[in-house]
Amino acid sequence: MSDPLKAPIAAARASGALRQMTARGRGESHRVSTPLELFFDLCFVVAVAQAGARLVHAAGDGHPGHGVTGYLMVFFSIWWAWMNFSWFASAYDTDDVPYRVTTLVQIVGSLILAAGVPRAFDDGDFRLSVIGYVVMRLALVTQWLRAARSETGGARATALKYAVGVVVCQVGWVILLLPLGAPPVWAFLVMALAELSVPTLAERSAPTAWHPHHIAERYGLFTIIVLGESVSAATVAVQSAVDAHRALGDLVPIAVGGLLIVFSAWWIYFAVPIHGHLASNRQAFLWGYGHFAVFSSAAAIGAGLEIAVEQAVGASGVSMRGAAAAVTLPTAVFLLSVWALHARHTKRGPAQQSTLPVTAAAVVACTFSGSHAVLWAGLVSAGAVALGVILVARAAVHTPVAPSKEPTA
Structure with missing residues (x-):
């Protein structure tokens, strides 16, 4: 019995709406930022603006130390999500429908994070920001799994390592932050270091084909x-x-x-x-x-x-x-x-x-x-x-x- 989805998927691939997510060439000529990437940046700067505004508010209320600490914590989540998307896109941007939709989901996550910034600063409640961050990161996991499905050998292993590493980190964020709302600084630092270690561990044997x-x-x-x-x-x-x-x-x-x-x-x-x-x-x-x-x-x-x-x-x-x-x-x-x-x-x-x-x-x-x-x-x-x-x-x-x-x- 034939698969009823086989024909539509084949048609989508033929039209360019669905492509194999294989690595792009590091020496590819005329490799520039896409309109989707520019849109992604502009939406992320909303969260940056929120973080800056709350830093001003905290300083005005006489709590500069609290403001700087909260600013750096919030900015780390914004920067790290942006950075991971940018490096993935440099290696695997297919610009097809699934890729675009998943990127838009990441943008939604950034807006949720931005909406939670005032609560994080004023009340020490990071739960809404964590939810937005997890949405961004899990959306990227689906991109890595898609790349793993299309790749073979070392490239497939690297994609799977990224997916597993990101998922483990999100579980850590949820366990450490969601129940308490206000995370201890040491817990945040531990999770930040875990996030930073994922790319170095994932790409140790087979680097991705990012474009300089x-x-x-x-x-x-x-x-x-x-x-x-x-x-x-x-x-x-x-x-x-x-x-x-x-x-x-x-x-x-x-x-x-x-x-x-x-x-x-x-x-x-x-x-x-x-x-x-x-x-x-x-x-x-x-x-x-x-x-x-x-x-x-x-x-x-x-x-x-x-x-x-x-x-x-x-x-x-x-x-x-x-x-x-x-x-x-x-x-x-x-x-x-x-x-x-x-x-x-x-x-x-x-x-x-x-x-x-x-x-x-x-x-x-x-x-x-x-x-x-x-x-x-x-x-x-x-x-x-x-x-x-x-x-x-x-x-x-x-x-x-x-x-x-x-x-x-």
Whole structure:
């Protein structure tokens, strides 16, 4: 007796609505982000915005330590789910109907997580956020199982290891977090380390076929989106403060300094292409994991600018120095993390290598410069960009040009 589903499945495969989920080539040309991936990023930034907003709220209520801890915990779940999707898509994006539907389910999970962020911050109740996180992660498990069904040999084993590892971690989250609501920090750290270990264990014998240029582009695009969210949050804060307090003179230095910081952050991140450095799993994974500091600090800059605006108009109990630190510290973390992940691989000589670390220290020192601390931090950041351009130009002048091998006419 014939299978009644056989003919429809065959037709779907023939039309492109259903494809075999086999690995894409690592050397594939013109491998760029898809519209679905860009949509995925934009939906995820909703959760990023929620985390930043609650950090501002916690700081304004006089609980900066609680706010930072909650922010880092929530941001880890956002970043890790985004990161796992991006690396899977780099290796296995089929862009067929099941893949698209499953990705949309992951987006739903991110929105559930975002809806649970206020409760997690205000009441220490992470249950709704955990539910959203588990939805995202289990949706990815179905993608790995589908890849395992299509693959053979080592690639099949790797896909199955991913699926099993992710499922085990989700069971751990449910056991540790759902009954209590408010997780002990040690329990969260244990589960975070378990999540981080899954890719390294799964790909030990047979790496997935992620694409270096595609991965570099995906991270770059998410950096742009997060920086854009910082600009948006700061703009709304300035507008609200002006409408409520008419304190434009106090806000101009913060607005100018904030824009200089964000513009400089963009320039510094994209100063050199990085995909050539992603030559192996070890290099790429360290680079990818390190972006937790890049993304979280970039988003925190926007939250810090909101705190600075509220402090300037007297709408927050944060001290002037505390408000300045809310901007300068994440800016310094961003500069140091970009130097560690990007700049140090391409800079030549002590002057180029020391520019970003010295700038980070100078930005932290701006914390103690009074009411114009944000403006000074912005000027220092912009000065680092200008210095970097000058140093690179000088190095190019003094670098001998190799003689052309092309025959002359």
